[in-house]
Amino acid sequence: MLINLDFESSEPIYQQLVFQIIEGIARKDFRPGEALPSVRSLASDIGINLHTVNKAYQQLKLEGFIQIHRQKGVVINPDGVPKADERYKQQLEKNLRPLIAESICRDYGEEEFLLLCKMIYKNYQGGRT
Amino acid sequence: MLINLDFESSEPIYQQLVFQIIEGIARKDFRPGEALPSVRSLASDIGINLHTVNKAYQQLKLEGFIQIHRQKGVVINPDGVPKADERYKQQLEKNLRPLIAESICRDYGEEEFLLLCKMIYKNYQGGRT
DNA sequence: GTATCTGTTATAGTTATAGTATAACAGTTA
DNA sequence: TAACTGTTATACTATAACTATAACAGATAC
CATH class of the missing domain: 1.10.10.10 (Winged helix-like DNA-binding domain superfamily/Winged helix DNA-binding domain)
Known part of the structure; x- marks a missing residue:
């Protein structure tokens, strides 16, 4: 741990x-x-x-x-974590909106933003951090 | 307003x-x-x-x-909002990590996640919500 | 059977944050 | 002079976060 x-x-x-x-x-x-x-x-x-x-x-x-x-x-949870449902997706969108709105204001482009997300995804799926 | x-x-x-x-x-x-x-x-x-x-x-x-x-x-701000700097990007990453970690746990794939982000981007840049 | 480990519940206290309610101050403008 | 700005100060309430104990109920190991 x-x-x-x-x-x-x-x-x-x-x-x-x-x-x-x-x-x-x-x-x-x-x-x-x-x-x-x-x-x-x-x-x-x-x-x-x-x-x-x-x-x-x-x-x-x-x-x-x-x-x-x-x-x-x-x-x-031995059965695995419950998959994303509609409620979760709505919550996720609600959480993403402020981040994206501020990024737009700061001229942080969509491509850069998506690249950052991909980087984080890779970071988790690659293994240890 | x-x-x-x-x-x-x-x-x-x-x-x-x-x-x-x-x-x-x-x-x-x-x-x-x-x-x-x-x-x-x-x-x-x-x-x-x-x-x-x-x-x-x-x-x-x-x-x-x-x-x-x-x-x-x-x-x-008449000069526009200050552009994203390194500090901002680090903060953004820190904010995104929990959202992405949970998405991975819930089997919410990278493609879906990115699509959601694009959707929100479009939502802002299109005009009124 | 007693002791020890679980999670759970209850009570009580401290600290910090959020929000409200007033009041006053220092400039600007009509 | 009156009415408007942001700013500062004080005081109060409510809530959240965290800690400190204590106790309960069920399972397990000796």
Whole structure:
């Protein structure tokens, strides 16, 4: 579990944690069915409160990334992450709009923008970062 | 000034305001040099506090979208918005990474993702939304 | 059976952010 | 002089993030 948190960042710790685990899944560092640390052990590893870890786990569970079994522990969803549905695509578009609007204002062209996206895609699918 | 705020949203009002104005510039509803309402009039138009508007204006000023003249008022930057620099590109990449990581997890392919971006680009450059 | 491990729930406190409500100041303009 | 700019200051409420404990319920290992 290589978790990299920035305690100076204004981005909440639990959000950073959520993203790091999603990144791990995207990068295939975490495979379906694989176990994650318990809320207590991960919290003490990172040096944060167990509620902060729990909050991240709850969000990941809600979005289908992991499963939480009361007495067994936490595992990456063995059935894989639920595929993109209409709701997800709408949310994605909503999230992309501000980025693209600002890029247009800053004369950052569509081609450059798409190239950047491709670069990030490749970055994940290539393996380790 | 067509401003559309969602008071139920968890996204802060001043952030929504910032984005709406950036969108307006991207869509060329607002042209360089064009005047924006005063903090007081916009605040009373929308039905919010003048400090909330001021906070949005200050952020837009900091990022070069607008200029604020103490006794004249607020105008869209006559010199145009500063072009994308290295710092901006890095920030953009940082913002895109979570979206792309989750898309990969959800089996939302690179082609679909890029198509969505193109669609949004077209949406802005076509004119009104 | 007792101890230890799970996730879960509850309570309480601190800190920071968002938003509002007033009020006042310093210039500009009609 | 009056009405308009942005700006600054103070104060208050509400909420989110994070921490600190404590306890509960079920599973498992000795």
